[in-house]
Amino acid sequence: MNILKYFSLLIALAVLSSCAKLKEDPGAFITAAEYYKTKADAVNAVNAAYFLLNSGGPSVQTPYNTLFATGMDFMSDDIDPGPGATNADVRSQAVLNHSSTGLRVLQLWQQHYAGIKKANVAIDKVPEIEDAALTDALKKRLIGEAKLLRALYYFNLVRLFGGVPLILHDQPGVTISDFQIARNTVAEVYVQIEKDFTEAALALPDSYTGVDIGRATAGAAKSLLSKVYLTQGKWTEAVAKAEEVTGAFPYASGSSPYRYDLFADYAQVFLPAYKNGKEHIFSAQFKSNSLSQGNNQAPRGARSGVPGMVGSYTDQVRFYTQGTDKFFSIYKLYEANDKRKKNGSFVTRFLGTDGKWYGDLNDKSIPGDSIPYLNKYWDPNQSSNLSESAANVPVIRYSEVLLNLAEAENEANGPTAKAYAAYNRVRERAGLTLLAGLNKAQFREALYLDRRLELVWENQRWFDLIREKDASGKIILEDALRKVGKVNVSVPKHLLFPIPQQEIDLNTKLIQNPGW
Template identity: 55%
Template sequence: MKKIYSLLIAISLGLAACTTLEEDPQSFISPGQFYKTANDAVAAVNAIYFHLNQNDIVGQPIYNSLYNTGMDFMTDDLSAGPGSPNPDVRSLSALTHSSTLIRGKESWQQHYSGINKANVAIERIPGITMDEKLKSRLLGEARFLRALYYFDLVRQFGGVPLLLTDQTQLSVEELQVPRNTADEVYAQIITDLKESANSFKAGSTGELGRATEGAAKSLLSKVYLTKRDWANAITTAEEVINGAYGYKLLDDYSQVFLPAYKNSKEHIFSVQFNSAANITNAVTARDIATGIPGLKGSYGDQLTFYTKGTDKYFSIYKLYTAKDKRRNVSFVTRYKSPTNGKWYGNLHDSKVPGDSIPYLNKYWDPNYASTGKSEANANLLRFAEVLLIHSEAENELNGPTEKAYTSLNKVRKRAGLDDLTTGLTKDEFREAVYLDRRLELVGEYQRYFDLIRQTGSEVTGVGPEGRGTLLKNLQAVGKTNVAARHYLFPIPQFEIERNKKLKDAQNPGWE
């Protein structure tokens, strides 16, 4: 089937958003000139996907380094490595960033550009005379992507301006808009995802790499989990687990990330990469060690190393048991040069046998050495996570029931681990889910948001427990600058200066 690697860059440029209040609305293609045929509708929706792996503004695409450096570096798992000299990026890793953070501005602008393209498609496609099944499917994709972009924004910044119409035809004054509350943004996300799921029921089958009904349901279960709406998270996850979508865990954990198996039965929604279209995964080079003949590696992504007991180089790598098959897929400790056939690795401490530096390996493409271009997809939603969502929500609502154990143990069994021992308390089971989620999803842009949800603090607005997970975990690994303000990113100062209605709306601690 045809994939959506070529997203019509020219069209995407023509439909760039002005929601950041810096575009000239007169520079856009007139709606009357464009939205007339089915091909126009397809091109409009393709343009919404664009920001997932490409960029028409400035800086890095969202899921092709931006979220890697902007989210994973703010956790206890990863930090900026030697190949990340950019002071903006290093400030995120050390949690010393401010409202002038370039990466925050880029994230805001790119998400809103995608949102506006979705708004345009949702407004204009209904008026096009075309096959109704295809029209319904395209509208489902547009609503899914708008929900995904807003889900990213509300988790990163809290309440944000909720823009649901085409902004390209408005004046600068009309674009001065206030923040909506986080609850209002979440309500729209849920509405969009429900409508998206229903849009696919018309029977039109999408192409590989595109959003589907199963993707809409899976993301909705994740939204409910984030809101700690356990009952709806359970119900929606079970619709995915027990539905007719055909999702299953791949037998081998390594297959989940290899390009040869992408878009298979475990992959619910992934960001697509293809070297023929010159859209490749830039994260691969960031993960690889420097100085390996024949490999292009910058070692920009480094594990967070810290002292635990007498071990001065403890990291997430050492949280895996020897039986856990995920460790040697997610990480490597040495590389074989494709040029001279020699093995290269580095030791933390030559006095400690085998204490080698682990390098993140999830986005490794076996063909990377010969091409320098990785086709490894970025998996945003996969079936293993739906099982973990179900297990966590079931435990939070009903305690460690048989259903909670069943979903978690499916993930553990694939990892080569024994079933979790029954008889755990609710708190013990919660910690077990958290750990397996951390080990299963390392490097997949999840940890920062997981730490916030697991914090259960009044400060975050997500729960009353006040476990303080984010602060405790980051302080434990030496990221002592962490504070309550880091539950959210600061609203970019650039946006505050451009939009007078954001002037007094900065997040707590960033004023």
């Protein structure tokens, strides 16, 4: 069953149940023990674990559909909420005034654990299903998918909150009051993440056909595992695992054993017509004109009635903007000839010769200079409902694997031929001069900037700010945020989110993060 169709069914049932009171026969409900019997049950169990990736629509707030964007991206040095963003929780988090009682902090914790629970159910139940139609090969694949998803969700949690409780099996019948579990260490969580990604890579296919396109693959598991190694500073392991995805040096087009490659045109990465293409290793899947399957980040970043702006004048901004003209934000960091500047990430558009800039769907003029709008998830086929954009959100794509490889190689061995080869493939596609002759610190600084420009608005910047270090070994978060006026940033406090107070109240063994 197509994973998006599965969620349509779940949401439709939820809508129906909220609109009518039914006379319920308790004996008519199917228990967990009774449910997991068929091939379809096995597939649906794994489909359920994708929900953090595939829930969409205007009313949905999940990590890959606006929670990361309105959370960590707003907290970063790239984007701030403009006057049109009236949600108090969003605005407080953007200036690092979030707290352990904030709704989005709670949602990030609860939704990741909900995804982990669903993955655990699949991992526990699928092996027990005896159905001739459910082959051993399909069982292996489905369990591999669930393990990849569990690893991804724990990877997000450990970067957000630090050490978190490792729950690796479903706990049916356990009440909240009974469920008391302490936090595992960061190291213990990473051991499990590495284990799950490694086992997933062995179980998953290289690719899919038909309705299964977009599901987790062996290449996705290896790409994400390389990123896990990079995040921990395991440089040699990160390079080796990335090379299993890219193929051997010099990482030329066509060298990937998984047939991954860069699109010739950066804009193709985000156009729905090219979704799940050769650059897309693993993505949150969205679909337009369907019940709650659309990418809701489009109206928050595209040329719409609530324009997404990245640093301009306050009378011209609505939702996503730096809010002032002091930096013009990330847009000014692009070189003039960088193809990513106006060919994918942003749009600036003039009509006629009147000197006015036009940017909303009705081509209404906005007086003043040409101002950039974030444009990555705008769906050209969705002129009436931008909340149902069909544009996927990358979890990891091939250009990031190349950048990860280049960074890890530079940190391990300096700017070697390997590091340049991987990095320059990304620069070449952007139309930029190929780099050479840099020392280790210069290479690191250049790559950090290109990573920021390449992956803007892809839920990456905050995680990079708390990971990347300057030449002295200092994490760059504090200096980067102070440059854009976020003077209340505090390290080490803001390297982690607070544990939600509601969770601490329920589980007294949870200890709050320092400073919160």
